[in-house]
Amino acid sequence: MNSEGTAPMTTKTSCGGVALDVEGLRMRYGTTDVLRDVTFRARHGEVVALLGPNGAGKSTTIEILEGFRLRSAGRVTVLGTDPAHADERWRARVGVVLQSWRDHGKWRVRELLTHFGRYYVPYATEAVPRPWDADELLAAVGLSAQAGDKVRTLSGGQRRRLDVAVGLVGRPELLFLDEPTAGLDPRARYEFHDLVHRLAADHRTTILLTTHDLAEADKLADRIMILSGGRIVADGSAADLARRAAAADEVSWTREGRHFTHRTGESTRFVRELFLEHGEAIGDLAVRRASLEDTYLALVREHGTGSGGAAGAGAGQKAVAAR
Numbered sequence: 001m002n003s004e005g006t007a008p009m010t011t012k013t014s015c016g017g018v019a020l021d022v023e024g025l026r027m028r029y030g031t032t033d034v035l036r037d038v039t040f041r042a043r044h045g046e047v048v049a050l051l052g053p054n055g056a057g058k059s060t061t062i063e064i065l066e067g068f069r070l071r072s073a074g075r076v077t078v079l080g081t082d083p084a085h086a087d088e089r090w091r092a093r094v095g096v097v098l099q100s101w102r103d104h105g106k107w108r109v110r111e112l113l114t115h116f117g118r119y120y121v122p123y124a125t126e127a128v129p130r131p132w133d134a135d136e137l138l139a140a141v142g143l144s145a146q147a148g149d150k151v152r153t154l155s156g157g158q159r160r161r162l163d164v165a166v167g168l169v170g171r172p173e174l175l176f177l178d179e180p181t182a183g184l185d186p187r188a189r190y191e192f193h194d195l196v197h198r199l200a201a202d203h204r205t206t207i208l209l210t211t212h213d214l215a216e217a218d219k220l221a222d223r224i225m226i227l228s229g230g231r232i233v234a235d236g237s238a239a240d241l242a243r244r245a246a247a248a249d250e251v252s253w254t255r256e257g258r259h260f261t262h263r264t265g266e267s268t269r270f271v272r273e274l275f276l277e278h279g280e281a282i283g284d285l286a287v288r289r290a291s292l293e294d295t296y297l298a299l300v301r302e303h304g305t306g307s308g309g310a311a312g313a314g315a316g317q318k319a320v321a322a323r
């Protein structure tokens with residue numbers, strides 16, 4: 001990452017590699033601070049997953065970065081521009097897939113993509129032909145067979161694929177995906193993961209996605225950020241996070257016909273000491289490494305609950321459910 005990215009600039013190439021630059025972002029709804037001090041950066045081509053309990057402010061953060069919501073305070077630079085003051089040219093470089101979007105039921109799938117695609121024609125460049133050809137795009141999201149179908153006849157999962165296609169039709173440099181695989185079956189999920197990898201690898205698309213699926217975050221993202229208590233409380237690869245969190249491995253064994261379990265952050269040392277003490281008497285030894293889920297739960301526990309609300313969960317806030 002590069003500090004040049006902090007200055008407001010207007011083109012990707014002048015951004016010094018930084019696609020997203022957020023510092024001290026605050027969002028207050030009424031008297032509740034949902035985001036207290038959110039700070040992070042993402043480089044071009046990076047896939048970043050934003051995790052956090054229900055009500056932590058993930059959608060709020062994404063909506064601010066998309067320019068759909070005005071922040072209370074802080075500095076936000078997206079593709080070199082403050083989204084609060086962005087123009088149509090900037091908008092054409094950003095793709096958005098929202099949590100749920102039910103509209104245009106009477107349109108046919110290909111027709112709808114072609115329709116949205118027209119908006120991007122003036123923003124085509126030599127390097128980035130816009131829009132993405134509708135049939136090519138339908139193939140990429142696995143909807144070729146439904147090209148002529150009316151949108152309202154699609155299944156939930158097919159509809160989600162179409163949402164993703166609508167987000168991609170302008171060949172965005174930066175793509176925001178809010179819970180993109182909610183409702184997708186395992187095969188569709190697998191194909192979606194493949195699509196995300198291709199977008200990042202072949203097109204250098206920067207992707208910020210939210211998900212509650214930790215395995216998905218692990219599989220898809222170069223970096224995982226955890227939002228809790230109104231702040232990014234962890235930022236790194238799944239392995240980095242495991243090192244940082246007080247998540248414990250679980251050691252289990254039997255001795256003299258009894259079963260034991262012990263949770264420890266230093267399982268290797270524990271096992272060595274166990275054998276030194278009891279030697280041959282130890283049987284059925286198993287060490288279960290802390291999973292990303294354990295790590296996540298430990299971090300969320302350590303850093304407070306979902307919303308950064310001053311008086312805890314304020315009126316109207318969703319329950320905090322760290323899975």
Ligand SMILES: Nc1ncnc2c1ncn2[C@@H]1O[C@H](COP(=O)(O)OP(=O)(O)OP(=O)(O)O)[C@@H](O)[C@H]1O
Binds near residue numbers: 055056057317
């Ligand atoms: N327009 C609004 N006015 C008041 N409060 C809001 C508004 N939008 C969101 N909130 C509150 O802000 C908090 C964060 O909501 P947000 O939807 O950003 O969380 P999230 O992390 O995306 O949650 P989830 O995982 O459940 O989708 C919640 O307590 C929510 O009730």
